[in-house]
C-alpha cells in the first residue's frame with residue numbers, strides 16, 4: 001500500500017462519528033503536551049502518550065494520526081494511575097461503582113483483603129466481572145478468615161497441627177483464585193491468638209505459590225520491635241516478599257524513633273530479606289476499642305491507666321461508631337467522660353464492659369507528625385490509604401492528595417517524581433502487580449492527569465468525605481472514568497488476579 005492510500009484508509013476509519021468499523025483497529029487516544037512523570041522516579045519531561053485499547057502504545061514526541069482522539073494536557077502532569085496497596089474501599093463499591101473517593105485522587109487500583117480479612121476471592125472477582133466498577137481491584141487472602149473457617153468460635157488459643165493442616169488447602173484455593181498472597185491482622189481476633197509458627201507455615205503456602213505476605217503486625221505499640229522481628233523472620237525463613245501494613249510508631253514511648261526503625265528495616269534488606277512497607281499520611285489510626293488492650297483485659301484498671309498515658313490520650317480518642325450510644329459518635333473519650341461526670345479511666349472501662357471492645361469504633365491519635373513524615377521518606381515505603389468510603393477518618397478521601405499537595409508541594413518532603421513513584425511503580429512492586437504503575441509502551445493505560453499547583457486533600461475530621469481537588473482526568477484500562485470533578489459512569493476497572501508464577 002502506498003503511504004497516500006494508507007493515510008486515506010486511516011482517515012476513513014476515524015470519521016467524526018467515532019463509530020468503529022468491523023475489522024479495523026480501534027481508535028486511539030493521544031494525550032498531548034503533558035508534563036509526563038513515568039512512575040520510575042525519573043525526572044518529568046514534556047511528552048505525549050498514545051493509548052490504544054487498554055494499553056499505552058507509544059510515549060514521546062508524537063504526531064496525531066487522522067481521526068485520533070486528541071486530549072490536550074495543556075502542561076498538566078500526567079502520571080501512572082495510583083495504586084492503593086492497603087484499602088478497605090471494597091465495602092463501598094456496591095453502592096458506589098464510580099469509586100469516586102478513589103478516582104478523585106487519581107487512584108486506579110485498590111488492594112483489598114487486608115488485615116487478615118480477605119475471603120472467597122473467586123466470588124469477589126466473578127462479581128467484579130459481572131458488575132464492574134471504575135477501579136481495578138486486587139486482593140490478598142486473609143489469615144483471620146481462614147482461621148475462622150477452621151476454628152469457628154473456639155479461636156482464643158493456638159491452633160493444633162491438625163487445624164493448621166486444614167487451613168493450608170483453604171489458603172491454597174485462594175491463591176489459585178488469584179490472591180496476591182496472605183494478609184494477617186495479628187492485633188485482631190482471631191489472628192491475635194495464633195502462634196508465630198502457624199503464621200509462618202501459612203505464609204509459606206502463599207510464598208510457594210509465588211505470592212507474598214502482608215501484615216497488620218501483632219503490635220504497633222507495646223511490642224512493636226518483636227512484632228517487626230516476627231515479620232522479618234517470615235521473609236527470611238520462607239524467602240518470600242514481606243510488607244509491613246500501614247507502618248507506624250503507634251505509641252508515645254516510640255515517638256522519635258523513625259531513624260532506629262529505618263535502620264532495622266535497612267539491615268534486614270541488606271541481609272537479603274525482601275522487606276517493604278506501606279504508610280498513610282495521618283497521625284490518627286482507626287480501629288476499635290479492643291485493640292488498645294492486646295491481652296483483652298478490659299477490666300484491668302492498671303492496664304487502662306497505661307493505655308491512656310502511653311498509647312492514646314483520652315482527648316485523642318474519638319468515637320467513630322457506638323451501637324449502644326450513637327450520641328457518643330464524634331466525641332472524644334475525654335468529652336464522654338466529662339458528660340458522665342466520670343474520670344476517663346473509669347469511663348473507658350465502663351464503655352468496654354458495655355461494648356466488648358469490638359462494639360465501639362474509634363479514631364485515635366497514636367503517631368507523631370515528624371515520624372510520619374520521616375517514615376514516608378523511606379525509599380521502600382509506598383503510599384496507601386487504609387481508607388473506607390464512610391466514617392470519621394479522612395484518609396479514604398485524602399491520603400494520596402495530601403501527600404502530593406501539603407507534603408510534597410508545600411513541605412517539600414521529597415520530589416513530585418518520588419511521590420508518584422511511591423504511588424505507582426513502587427506500590428505495584430510491593431504487592432506484586434504486573435504491567436501497571438509505569439507510563440511505558442505495553443503497560444496498561446491507567447493514568448491520572450493532575451495540576452501539581454492545585455492538588456490537595458479537602459477531607460479532614462468533621463468533613464471526612466470531602467473530595468480532593470486538583471485531579472483533572474483519570475483513565476482506567478484506557479477509558480476515561482473521571483473528568484473535571486465528575487465520574488463518567490464508565491466502569492472499566494477489572495479484577496487483578498495474581499498471574500500464575502510458573
Ligand SMILES: [Zn+2]
Nearest residue numbers: 115216245246
Ligand atoms: Zn490494619
